[in-house]
Amino acid sequence: MSNKIVPTIYRTVIDEVIAAIKPEFDEYGVAEDVLAELQSKWESRVIASHVAEFETPAAAPPPPTQPVQSHQIAQTQQALHQAVQSHAYAQPVLQMPPMPHGTYAGLHNPYAAPGVGVKAEPLESRHLLSGSISPSTPQYTLPPLNPALAGRHLAAGGVLPPGYAAAAYQPMQPVAQARPPAQTQQTAGQSSSRIPQVDGPSYYDGSDDDEDDRAPGGSNGAQYPPRTSHPSVAAPQASGASTAGNGGGDEAINSDLDDSEEDLDEDVDQGTAGETDIVFCTYDKVARVKNKWKCVLKDGMVHVNGRDYLFAKCTGEFEW
Amino acid sequence: MASAYYEFYRGSSIGMALTDSLDELITSGAITPQLAMKVLQQFDKSLADTMVKQVKSKAILKGHLHTYRLCDDVWTFIVKTPVFKMESSENVGAQKIKIIACKSGDAIDGGKK
Numbered sequence: 001m002s003n004k005i006v007p008t009i010y011r012t013v014i015d016e017v018i019a020a021i022k023p024e025f026d027e028y029g030v031a032e033d034v035l036a037e038l039q040s041k042w043e044s045r046v047i048a049s050h051v052a053e054f055e056t057p058a059a060a061p062p063p064p065t066q067p068v069q070s071h072q073i074a075q076t077q078q079a080l081h082q083a084v085q086s087h088a089y090a091q092p093v094l095q096m097p098p099m100p101h102g103t104y105a106g107l108h109n110p111y112a113a114p115g116v117g118v119k120a121e122p123l124e125s126r127h128l129l130s131g132s133i134s135p136s137t138p139q140y141t142l143p144p145l146n147p148a149l150a151g152r153h154l155a156a157g158g159v160l161p162p163g164y165a166a167a168a169y170q171p172m173q174p175v176a177q178a179r180p181p182a183q184t185q186q187t188a189g190q191s192s193s194r195i196p197q198v199d200g201p202s203y204y205d206g207s208d209d210d211e212d213d214r215a216p217g218g219s220n221g222a223q224y225p226p227r228t229s230h231p232s233v234a235a236p237q238a239s240g241a242s243t244a245g246n247g248g249g250d251e252a253i254n255s256d257l258d259d260s261e262e263d264l265d266e267d268v269d270q271g272t273a274g275e276t277d278i279v280f281c282t283y284d285k286v287a288r289v290k291n292k293w294k295c296v297l298k299d300g301m302v303h304v305n306g307r308d309y310l311f312a313k314c315t316g317e318f319e320w
Numbered sequence: 321m322a323s324a325y326y327e328f329y330r331g332s333s334i335g336m337a338l339t340d341s342l343d344e345l346i347t348s349g350a351i352t353p354q355l356a357m358k359v360l361q362q363f364d365k366s367l368a369d370t371m372v373k374q375v376k377s378k379a380i381l382k383g384h385l386h387t388y389r390l391c392d393d394v395w396t397f398i399v400k401t402p403v404f405k406m407e408s409s410e411n412v413g414a415q416k417i418k419i420i421a422c423k424s425g426d427a428i429d430g431g432k433k
Contacts, residue, residue, distance in 0.1 A: 001379030001406040009370055010334050016366040017338075017359065024358045025351075034350045038341055038359070045337035277402075277417040280332050282424035283395055293385050295395070298424050299371045301332040302404070304414045308333050309404070312375045316419070318385035318399055 001302065001311040006052035009310060014042060051308035277304045281314070293318040325364035326422050338363055380405040386416070395421040 018039045025035045047054045281300030286293070295316040302309040329335050342356040383402035389395070397419040404412040 001404055001412075002375075002377040002408070005375060005377065009374055012370050012374065013334060013363070013366050016370065017362045020366065021359050021362045024355060024362075028352065028355045030351055030355060034345065037350070038345055041341035041344060042338050045340060046334055049333050049337060051333045277414045278331070279417060279419040279421075280329050281419065281421050282326070283421040284424045286390075286395055286421075293388070293397075295397075295421070297381075297419070297421055299368070299375070301329060301334075301371075302417075303333055304402075304404070304412055304417060307412075309379075309406075309412065310371065310375045311377050311379045312371070314379040314381050314404075316381040316383075316397070316399075318381075318383055318397070320385040320388065 001300075001309045001314060003052055003307055003309050005310055006308045007054045010046055010052075010054075014039065014046070050306065051303065277302075279303070281311075288320075291320040293320060325361070325368050327360070327364055328420060328422060329364065329367050330360060331420075334367070335363065377407055379407070383417070393423045395419070397421070 018035060022032075022035060025032065279297075279300050279302045281297040281302075284296040284298055286295040288294075293316070295318075297314040297316055298312065300309075300311045300314055302311065330339060338360070342351070342359060345351045346353055346356055381399070381402055381404050383399035385397060386400045387396070387398040389397075398416065399419060400416050402414055402417045406412065
């Protein structure tokens with residue numbers, strides 16, 4: 001077990017990850033300086049953790065091999081798209097209202113149609129964020145839905161040629177895709193809060209029962225914020241606090257929270273609250289004779305007393 | 321491919337440093353969560369490979385086994401008053417340590433992978 005090799009190993013890992021992930025960044029159209037930013041953030045955090053003596057603070061990044069030119073054009077294009085996206089993010093609501101109303105949309109079509117091609121992308125990538133569609137082929141997933149949507153709006157009184165309508169409504173399609181079919185139908189009638197609803201159902205997908213509990217509570221149950229952070233955790237706590245406090249009577253409001261509380265309890269029991277000394281490793285063999293335990297551990301990352309140690313192999317001998 | 325590597329090393333110092341950095345970049349909108357996942361998968365791989373290739377040191381750990389648990393092929397030990405005896409004859413002790421051990425790669429190779 002050694003603390004001395006930690007800087008070397010971490011250096012190697014960081015360099016390797018950054019070098020190996022570079023093509024992915026290219027593929028996703030993320031600029032190289034973001035990768036550099038990731039590296040510097042990562043390094044400075046590792047250094048700041050003081051888990052070992054890092055001599056070279058933020059050592060020179062590995063000279064990234066520069067076959068960049070082949071990707072250059074694609075990158076610029078992607079960067080443009082991104083710029084557009086970031087603008088579009090700010091005002092998603094503005095795009096949405098026209099869609100539900102056929103006539104309204106008809107009025108705006110001359111403007112909407114050219115812009116839509118661009119604006120459609122941000123929406124798609126929004127939903128890409130939740131992992132539904134492969135990023136490289138967002139456009140190609142759209143056409144199958146066109147007829148249905150166009151038809152719906154035509155039936156609603158629109159006089160638009162189908163193709164025209166389809167183009168105008170493109171932004172909706174990723175929305176519909178990202179949503180479970182049942183939800184699509186339910187929410188189709190509610191015109192006002194498109195964006196929040198989209199995020200709502202994606203919550204339900206992986207949801208626990210507690211979220212189901214909240215949904216019927218208000219007709220706007222779909223207006224939960226996107227899953228950016230845990231603000232949603234605060235809401236159930238606030239509402240639950242008045243009734244049940246910490247009581248286990250209700251089903252767990254958030255199982256993750258509960259787990260962490262248990263862990264804390266465990267720590268408190270043993271008198272060492274706060275940061276746990278921990279070992280991540282693999283085991284080859286674990287054996288017990290009466291109360292004597294022997295185990296062979298491998299590839300361990302040990303964090304003890306604020307320092308990191310690594311071992312290739314460690315024999316553990318414990319008595320229970 | 322990437323799924324063949326354990327993700328639990330992400331809980332280590334270097335892993336947490338990476339995760340936090342990725343979180344920041346996601347929050348600022350610089351990268352997508354998918355790309356972050358790719359980075360983490362690459363981390364799983366790079367870390368495991370680097371450990372196997374470059375870490376050779378050994379140790380002996382003794383202590384009082386407070387809790388043991390085997391669930392889904394993951395051993396968890398909580399050892400009180402652990403002492404690591406390193407090859408450098410240096411000892412490292414602590415009040416309590418938690419050991420999370422997944423089945424070793426050899427075992428996986430022969431088994432479910």
